[in-house]
Amino acid sequence: AYGIKVICYNFMPIFDWVRTDLHYPLPDGSTDMAFQHKYVEGSPEEIIKSVEKNSNGYVLPGWEPERLAEVKRLFEAYKDVDEKKLRENLKYFLDAIIPTCEKYDVRMAMHPDDPPMPLFGLPRIYKNREDMIKIEQMHESKYNGFTICTGSLGENPKNDVPAIIREFVKKDRAPFIHARNIKFMGNGDFHESAHLSSEGSLDMYEIM
Template identity: 35%
Template sequence: MRHMWRWFGPHDKCRIEDIEQSGALGVVSALHHLPNGVVWRPQEIALRKQQVAHRSNGEPSTLRWDVVESLPVSEDIKKQNGDWREHVEAYKQSLRNLACAGIEIVCYNFMPVLDWTRTALRWRVRNGATCMRFDIHDFAAFDIHILRREGAARDFDREVVEEAARRHAAMSDEAQQVLARSVTMGLPGSTESMDLARVREHLAAYGPITPARLRRHLTDFLQQVVPVAEEVGIRLCCHPDDPPFPLLGLPRVMSTADDYATILEAVDSPANGMTLCSGSLGARPDNDLPAIMDHFGSKVHFLHLRNVKRDTEALVGSFYEAEHLEGDTDMVALIASVLREEMRRRGEGRTDAEIPMRPDHGQEIVDDLGRGGQPGYPIVGRLRGLAELRGIERALASTRAYVLQSG
């Protein structure tokens, strides 16, 4: 695996020289300051490359910008209304411009409205560390009593509705505001945030869009942009829904292995691939991560290795961001599957045999606590995660027989 590190730009509390010291070989970044739907112009791309290539004191770094996460798909494209056709053309031109800058991997997602969703951004675990959490009861309290979405209570089990009512009744105004901000935070690093009125407006616009229709819109989008990606040598990789089940009455179409099979078969191309996020997919107990890697390995262009701990084995339920080796996903088995795929690619002579991976999320520990960094992206917590993942990889690579046998 090629070890990477996510960086949100010059405002990120993690500096380029800090990333170098982590042992990461490249940077995952995006132009978060640009609105969705506009062209990423060459000068903006060149500036971000220059920022990655230099330490904060101006000295050259050893890093380069290797992966884009994310080139956002606008809500107009997802809904196929408004300026969606112009946004698709802008997306194509952005791919061309990125390719000219030497970038070959572009991660995106197709989640309606909120992108990833959590109910707590700094939830304290027993040892004093903090992490992100999704609590189904708190989310129901938000949906039913704070957002007051029509018909929301029908989307939850009776026990959840009753507990949500109890929790909401005990919340102060400040606690309700904190919950609402946590749920509507949106995409990491994004400058676009939404108040409740804007969320309601988006939900109303999605009213007639079923899962089948949203899946068709994704296929339509890929049928237009994948040929451009093929032409310029870019590999697109779709990130799974997070969490991988419906929220707010909105459709979700990238939550399971079957979802990925549908999209990858509908637009069958080396340029149409998958971001395997073990944390997002791992929030569902019916997603077998090593099996998913074994099945889709040839189309996995990017890896997010993180772990979650589920409260129950319900398909729709609560979970928190666990330490990288301590959640419900067998990380040893998953990395063994990744190494098997990389060996297979080398045997075929593929130039992309080394799959880029970044340690995703993790817990805030030691100096992370009180730093006020990007929620979900602690410096020390990710350093620990990368060290643990690198240790597994090194140990498995030195016992090649285990990797082959476990397949």
């Protein structure tokens, strides 16, 4: 009704994207967000306390106080959900909505897991090209598409982000490209960065 033709959504259980510091200082005096593995070890309660300590008053999506109060119940609900089960749930969702998307010309664009790795013992099903192929095969329609977030996929240096963009744009499965840069800090840790290639670890020229 409002003319919205692309919907970016994710399928990350319990939590949305995760950062461990929402106020990470940079040399130029600005701040951004960072992810460090040492802060996501331990029980969910310990992780929450650690993230809250580093949040500087900001709140991650999915970490709102009213939701954190239910975190134990949510982890209990997902205790038997692995990647296979989560994929089955995604297929159920896509089979239900894609016919309506086709009727009204609305492209669904699934956002990558961020970071693209299992966290807190929860399954992640959009981490790399291989996952994208599996999702693509769930419903052979261009309305079953992807948000290719270069920062999210780029957090794993094994992901060839420009190649992924070329492949899925050519197949008309990428109605939304979220172009951003990140900077590796070692040991798989990273922080957000300005867009220029020189400011981060991704080749933003090649990506564009």
